[in-house]
Amino acid sequence: MSLAQNFSRGIVKDNPIFKQVLGMCPFLAVTTSVENALGMGAAATFVLVFSNFLVSLFRKVIPSKVRIPSYIVIIATFVTLVDLLMNAYLPALHQSLGIFIPLIVVNCIILGRAEGFANKNKVLPSVLDGIGMGLGFTLAMVVMATFREILGNGSWLGFNLLGESYQNQPLLIAILAPGAFIIMAFILGFFNIMEKRKRGGVK
Amino acid sequence: MNPSMLMSVVVSVPEGGEPSFSIAKMMAIIVSAVFINNFVLSRFLGICPFLGVSKQLDSAVGMGAAVVFVMVLATLGSWLIYYNMLVPSGLEYLRTITFIIIIASLVQLVELVLQKFSPALYDALGIYLPLITTNCAILGVAVLNIDDKFSLGYSLINSVGAGIGFTLALVLMAGLRERMETANVPAALKGLPIAFLIAGAMSIAFLGFAGLGG
């Protein structure tokens, strides 16, 4: 696999959210606005890249018996790092992402890449994989947040798109819990159709 | 007067561990955790097992039981260590790392103990236990208990409530998904999409509990 593929795979083909359906909790919880989505995406990408980097770097040193616990510690370290830095420099974002920052620790995407990729690959591909997956995660979050913020608040990244009258009576449910489930259902349905079309085209 | 001292006067910061314990507050915590702020349907915690282990009723019940069990143990362990070790030594920032280690070791321990002393229970819960380490609902309840500044007693009640709420959502979901097995779902929505739609419908219905007791 080429380095370029290492990087690009996570963005579309193996997108962790839409194709692998991992890391659903933060995805559903913090996509109420594009800003949150970007923040969460950045935080997770940061952790992904550095944990992949370290795991790959020390993959020959860490005994296999303590592999998983070591990964967890490594991941938790970077999560705490992000937590502290974000709290110090981006307090408003930190407040709105809330509990989902510490929960990056248990995000299956990160442990999954550490265990499934970085553990078996050299440093550069691992870092690229981390960046690709991170971007894929971020992209998916932004797509979802775009739907939710526009419908539920009439704005995109805080910019008022649909006007004052819409904002007075937006489709509030889009940014409430049910909206997340329902919009995700239709996004996945859309991907199902695309996939079928693609397969049909090949035939 | 120094501004930071002043702020602590104006905005009172509750201390960890409240002395008083009231039945009303206990009820409020349970109702909130099970119905109003249901972990799965409203707080988005534990979505992966919710989607992954809800295809059949039997496994849903097993998973629910395992989660309640581990949640309570994890709450106990994390609360005690946080307030008795991390806080006194000013290491609150190690909370996440400590909690995840506690949970991972707890799950291992529970597995070993069950295997040794209650093979029947182990057989029933065993396959779900490894899944639980990476279940955000467990870490979530441990962290929320600290964030909400619950006393140990309230924390335990909160974790039981959270576990029951999780189980309730999982079991209802399993029943509904079984019914969807024999439904005429449009091809595009078969599989996960319809599972998300069911979750959406459940989540809307649970809005009915909003404000309960408020």
Place this chain on the structure above:
Amino acid sequence: MGEIIRVGLMLMLVAVIAAVALGYVNSVTSPIIAEQKEQAKLAAMIDVAGSLGAGNLVFDTLSVPELANPYAGVDETLAVVAVTDSTGSELGYLFVAYGKGYSSTVQTLIAVNTSGTVTGNTVLYQQETPGLGANVSNPAKFLYQFDDRNASTLVLKKDGGGAEGLDAITGSTITSRAVTCSVKAGLDALSDAGVIPVEGGVI
């Protein structure tokens, strides 16, 4: 056995490195985080206190032994800060009102002058429903009505305020009532303790 010790040591090593790294970052960020929190709240305080008078304001805790605590019901206490100008003449007081709203305890910072008239306010914390109670954070939707009122005129139209009463936020009587009643309760406690006059002058 040796194996176990080796593995254990390895794991410990990972943990120690992690702890040291985090300890360092924490030492850098913790003052910033603390500072950050203070700044945010202080800014709010100075902002609200600005309605009492211009110039260099001096804050001090006000200790009145006979001050009752109207917020025991929500496990909070009434704390009051006295605001004086640089000449030492008393301008008024700041306090935080705690009211049990729809889904959270709404904290409102209130500035009241020595004659018992509310001059400024801001919501410090609320977790009400977006689109409903959360509108309480938008001064133009509700709190604008508080300025220049005193304890006796702080009452919702719905709760017997008549034409002079306050308009509740549409669909959010509970939140509106919570804020109104909690502020009124704080003012009543202050006047009971003799800090402000019982009947403030209405402008």
Place this chain on the structure above:
Amino acid sequence: MTGNRMFDLAVSPHIGSSQNTKRIMWDVVIALIPALVAAFWFFGPRALMLVAASVGAAVLTEWLCLKFMKRPVNFAFDGSAVVTGLLLAYNVPSGVPWWIPVLGSAFAIAVAKQAFGGLGHNIVNPALLGRAFLVASFPVLMTAGWIAPMEWKDGHRIDVQSCGVSTALLSESDELDALSGATPLNVLKQTFSWEGEPGRGEEVRAMLFSKQSLKNLFMGRVGGCIGETSAIMLLLGAIYLVLRGVLELRLPLSYLGSVALFGWLFGGSGWFNGNPLFHLLAGGVILGGFFMITDMVTTPVTKKGRIIFGIGAGLLTMVIRRWGGYPEGCSYSILLMNLGTPLIDRYTRPRAFGEVKKNG
């Protein structure tokens, strides 16, 4: 000689009852018409407009969905979408803008019904999910869009005293704004927040539970959703359905019984001082109890299951009315019980004739 004539083959039985899905659905439509008349009488032509918009949107959405999924479009005219559209409109306040029922119907049909596989496959009541969707999205419109009931006299519409409660008791302001004429359940809910002021709540509750107030509720001279207010007109429709063999009474009776029991138990401020009749007649209980809880698609098929469903829904209705965030719990209680329908069916499956209990 007639020998060797050929005939169609078909499986037994060769005869069938006269019931069919289409007939059942149109019977429900007919049974809902008296309530529409009441809506016109009390809320004016605007109510008719909203109902028409809702039904039109429901049928159109059904047709579009079927077309899009390449399924037979004639199902769009089996009447079930009309019922959904009607009931959705009956469940919104009479003062909402026209696009509210349209959006709600479209959601009900497209998301709550067709996405799950269409008629017979949906898991929750489409009209109620549509309503809950609207409440979550437009809480202000859906909880404040009440119009005080009026009556026709000499071609003009005049105010009627809404719920038999002296408005002076509710607020010291001169009068309740006609446009936000609170519903009786809104008023009841408010009295619960006056617990600190002894006497005030009791007095208002006494008025709510009074004979005059109950009479108004029975006739429909109160604020409320378009189709829910007139108990007598709804009962008329229900009787028609019973006579036509469409309604199976276990669900309505267990639900109404449960509402009455729990309404008496804790429907006042304390214990044992609620008024069961008030709780039956106020809000959506009659509409829900005869026309929505009876949506067979989303309720249990077993006899025992239906009784459990009804009792559970009654309990939830009263819990929400007394302690919940909404003044009315009827629709959410049915939705919530819908979620449990598969489990109820599973655990109430009757023991087959002659089947012996295992390990018994």
Place this chain on the structure above:
Amino acid sequence: MSKVKSFAGGTHPPGNKEHSSGAAVVRLPAPEVVTVPLCQHLGAPSKPVVKPGDQVLKGSVIGEQNGFISLPTHSPVNGKVLRVENVPMPHMRSGPAVVIKTESEDGGEVYEPITDWEHADTSELVNRIREAGVCGMGGASFPTYVKLSPPEGVTIDTLIINGVECEPYLTADHRLMLERTQDLITGMNILASVLGVTDPVIGIEVNKPDAIKLLQEKGVKVVSLRVQYPQGAEKQLISAVTGRVVPAGGLPLNVGVVVQNVGTCVAVAEAVCSGMPSIRRITTVSGLGVNKPGNFDVCVGTPVSVLIEAAGGYQGEVKRLVSGGPMMGIAMFTDAAPVTKGTSGILALSPGEVRDVEEGPCIRCGKCVDVCPLNLVPCTIATASEFGKWEDAEKAGALNCMACGTCSYVCPAGRYLVQHIKRAQSEIRALAREREA
């Protein structure tokens, strides 16, 4: 009259019995050619013992018994065997039959009458019933002698005669009870004495008051039953009459009961007292698709077309031709098929009588659940079957279903419940066989 009894569940389709209930039984002569199926009973078909060209006598054996659950078959006429071949049967499958050219209907080879049957040996009586080829005339055509030979250790204390005739349209049993009363009573007494039962009862629905009255006058113990389909189904009848519940998957003898149809009683009386084998039966021809509905005494092997002719021929459009009652009967694709010992009726149904709705999705109305006399949840089983979930169907009790059709009858969605359930039954049985193999 004693209290009217019934069972739980069921439904009440319009009876439509008035078309033929007043029509006295007309005895039809044998047609020119009779086609006698060799598998008229449940179990293994008889083995043909004649070949083309053979001359046969009325009552002579043309097919011999072939195993325990099997019976011999007799010729209904004197004549010449034309062919032994597969012919269309009332069900769409074809089966082996002996085709005989009728020469006369006189005399015929009969067994020695056992006039003193009260004192005859039980085994002699059972043997006679077997060699006369008597099988159940009420439904499954089960060899009657098998039912009369309970296994060791089983005691039968109750004999119920089934005079219910709960299927709409059919009046053959009704006419038989009115016109062959004495033979019926004799047959019933023979059966009772064979089983050692002292007190046989006959169950009749209250829509046949004349039959109830007549039999009561003759001193027979009659249990009046509410008009409710499927009152005549064995387990439901037992439950209605005795209150006993036959275990699921069990047989009536598990609760000490044997049920026999009224027609079977007459066949038994003839076999014992006149030595006549079972070669004729009474059949109702009805439906708006025939001109003159009536009841006919015909010999087995008579083509259905002859019966139709006897009933005045077809009238108007005939949508469906049914062998048996409208609830459980089988649609025939041709009227060339022959009458068998089990043909209780031939219905020519006009379009207005036949239910013709398109199958829609189950709307879960629960009506099928309410009426299933076996307390099954037909909708769940059928839906599981439709989606190929055989195990779920089995868990829901698919194998218990007796295909009475009550659920399909009431289903507003026009679901082919019985068909789906039967499909599940055969798949489940196939799976079980596979598992064993």
